[in-house]
Amino acid sequence: MSASQSLMSKGTSREEVENFLFLEAELLDQWRLDEWEDLLTDDAIYQIPSNDCPEGTPRNSLYIIADDRARIHQRVLRVTSPNCHAEYPPSRLQRMIANVRISKVDGPLLHVSANMVCYRFRRDHRSYAYVAALRYVLSSQGGALKIKERRVLLASEELGALGSISFIL
Amino acid sequence: MTAHRPYIIDDDETQVFRLNREVLVSDEVSRLETERIFQTCWIYVGHASELPQPGDFRTRIVAGRPLIFCRSQAGEVRAFFNTCRHRGAIVCRERAGNARRFNCLYHGWSYGSDGSLAQVPGANGYPASFDKDEFGLISPPRFESYRDFWFMCLDEKAPALLDYLAGATDYIDLVVDQSPSGRMEIIHGTQEYDIAANWKLLVENSVDDYHLPSTHATWLNFMANSGVNVKPLTNEGLVLPAKGGAVDLGNGHFTTDNVNYRGRPVANWIPLYGEDSKQEIGEIRSELTARLGEARASRVADTNRNLVIFPNLVINDGSSVTVRTFSPVGPARMHVTAWALGPAEESESARARRLDSFLTFYGPGGFATPDDVEALEMVQRGLANWRDDPWSEMSRGMGKPQEDQLNSDEHHLRVFWRRWNDLMERAQ
Numbered sequence: 001m002s003a004s005q006s007l008m009s010k011g012t013s014r015e016e017v018e019n020f021l022f023l024e025a026e027l028l029d030q031w032r033l034d035e036w037e038d039l040l041t042d043d044a045i046y047q048i049p050s051n052d053c054p055e056g057t058p059r060n061s062l063y064i065i066a067d068d069r070a071r072i073h074q075r076v077l078r079v080t081s082p083n084c085h086a087e088y089p090p091s092r093l094q095r096m097i098a099n100v101r102i103s104k105v106d107g108p109l110l111h112v113s114a115n116m117v118c119y120r121f122r123r124d125h126r127s128y129a130y131v132a133a134l135r136y137v138l139s140s141q142g143g144a145l146k147i148k149e150r151r152v153l154l155a156s157e158e159l160g161a162l163g164s165i166s167f168i169l
Numbered sequence: 170m171t172a173h174r175p176y177i178i179d180d181d182e183t184q185v186f187r188l189n190r191e192v193l194v195s196d197e198v199s200r201l202e203t204e205r206i207f208q209t210c211w212i213y214v215g216h217a218s219e220l221p222q223p224g225d226f227r228t229r230i231v232a233g234r235p236l237i238f239c240r241s242q243a244g245e246v247r248a249f250f251n252t253c254r255h256r257g258a259i260v261c262r263e264r265a266g267n268a269r270r271f272n273c274l275y276h277g278w279s280y281g282s283d284g285s286l287a288q289v290p291g292a293n294g295y296p297a298s299f300d301k302d303e304f305g306l307i308s309p310p311r312f313e314s315y316r317d318f319w320f321m322c323l324d325e326k327a328p329a330l331l332d333y334l335a336g337a338t339d340y341i342d343l344v345v346d347q348s349p350s351g352r353m354e355i356i357h358g359t360q361e362y363d364i365a366a367n368w369k370l371l372v373e374n375s376v377d378d379y380h381l382p383s384t385h386a387t388w389l390n391f392m393a394n395s396g397v398n399v400k401p402l403t404n405e406g407l408v409l410p411a412k413g414g415a416v417d418l419g420n421g422h423f424t425t426d427n428v429n430y431r432g433r434p435v436a437n438w439i440p441l442y443g444e445d446s447k448q449e450i451g452e453i454r455s456e457l458t459a460r461l462g463e464a465r466a467s468r469v470a471d472t473n474r475n476l477v478i479f480p481n482l483v484i485n486d487g488s489s490v491t492v493r494t495f496s497p498v499g500p501a502r503m504h505v506t507a508w509a510l511g512p513a514e515e516s517e518s519a520r521a522r523r524l525d526s527f528l529t530f531y532g533p534g535g536f537a538t539p540d541d542v543e544a545l546e547m548v549q550r551g552l553a554n555w556r557d558d559p560w561s562e563m564s565r566g567m568g569k570p571q572e573d574q575l576n577s578d579e580h581h582l583r584v585f586w587r588r589w590n591d592l593m594e595r596a597q
């Protein structure tokens with residue numbers, strides 16, 4: 001019996017998780033970041049390790065992004081400000097979410113993995129494709145899913161020509 | 170096509186300093202820089218802490234050369250051109266690791282960690298004139314270190330590294346003094362990103378505090394939200410909340426030298442670090458004072474600096490310590506590599522605070538660096554008009570004595586450009 005089949009009986013199917021991730025993708029693509037923040041638990045974290053050390057922790061390794069909940073909010077304030085020059089005018093974003101799996105169930109917590117390609121377009125720039133593995137810990141409370149941990153593991157050897165991660169990836 | 174002269178206009182009498190924008194867009198200038206800058210200056214290779222064990226290696230591109238930066242089995246830090254003496258293939262293809270041998274995949278020649286040619290398949294097929302001892306991996310002509318920072322120079326006749334660094338050693342010492350044992354280390358994790366701009370624009374940007382209020386408005390807003398006073402000291406003609414100077418260190422090196430307002434993991438608390446960190450930061454400060462005396466401890470902890478070692482090494486000792494180097498890919502693109510540096514004996518909690526503080530400002534996901542990248546790329550794009558608007562203006566603070574030069578003046582940028590111009594114009 002697969003993990004997702006066993007979960008169906010507990011009330012959270014892979015389809016529900018997918019729908020949740022697709023909603024999140026839409027909110028991020030459309031820069032509806034207030035609504036995106038509503039998907040986060042009060043202790044949510046958002047992390048992107050450096051490309052060459054996906055196995056470290058932000059306490060002992062240099063990450064690209066390692067936000068706690070308060071920092072996530074400050075990041076949203078920053079990237080939506082017209083003074084955030086790297087995102088003014090805002091990039092046009094379109095992300096594809098695939099290979100969604102529930103890898104582990106731990107009480108109310110679901111460990112979810114997925115793959116992502118996030119395309120980013122800016123005027124007069126060539127296009128950028130951020131290829132990454134997503135690692136979530138979702139919290140299921142009263143039937144509603146929330147994001148407790150969100151890790152983005154970049155597939156490329158280095159950021160290289162992708163330059164900055166000045167938006168919510 | 171040769172770029173139009175002059176590269177700079179530098180007139181003390183009329184207090185005019187202008188930069189010929191062609192030097193930021195020209196393929197010819199970029200090609201000449203390879204010879205006259207990157208093949209004559211000391212270029213940063215890496216930090217000894219990146220190679221803790223015998224056999225450890227890192228591969229990287231330095232001054233356009235694929236290099237192996239490694240520690241031999243005998244424990245010596247070494248550098249080799251990463252190319253097989255037989256037909257030229259890269260002999261070490263991994264980013265980092267530990268190896269007793271570097272093996273060429275093509276015909277199987279293999280080299281020891283001291284560079285010597287260890288094995289040649291079918292060695293008996295060579296004539297008597299073939300001497301294996303002549304075919305060790307080649308090292309850069311010069312390879313020297315200062316306080317664990319290793320540099321190479323492709324010019325055999327260059328002055329010693331210590332002489333080259335000139336006044337910059339004082340500021341490297343200030344960074345290293347954070348460590349009770351005098352041992353700083355590169356922390357695991359590398360940030361590597363490109364900027365679609367000329368590399369010299371990042372030299373300027375790394376020390377130019379004039380751009381902070383405008384380019385980094387959202388970072389200042391974030392700092393204000395966290396409880397830091399970011400109001401500028403307008404009465405002194407400054408654009409920032411604390412006074413800062415700009416210092417010429419000789420040989421084209423320069424630094425900002427600022428009274429700190431933005432917090433220092435060593436050892437100047439700000440609310441962002443959290444109430445529960447006050448005690449440990451106090452202890453770090455006490456150790457500094459006991460070891461260095463009150464004045465030097467204050468110099469280490471209450472001032473911050475962005476240091477440029479000509480041409481392409483930046484040590485930003487500010488919200489954290491970042492070691493950053495960058496290399497041109499033609500006139501309109503650069504590769505940037507950045508690391509975090511911390512005291513080797515730092516506690517787990519102090520290390521975590523240092524890294525968190527790093528991310529508030531620096532790097533491709535930081536609250537400031539992406540806007541620097543955008544600014545530099547917008548400059549590069551605007552420079553397509555170089556024929557029609559050929560000069561950049563760089564005279565802020567001109568005419569004032571050195572001790573009055575501010576971090577928001579352009580004195581230190583002029584130091585860079587004068588040195589760059591001297592090297593580029595020097596008769597070859």
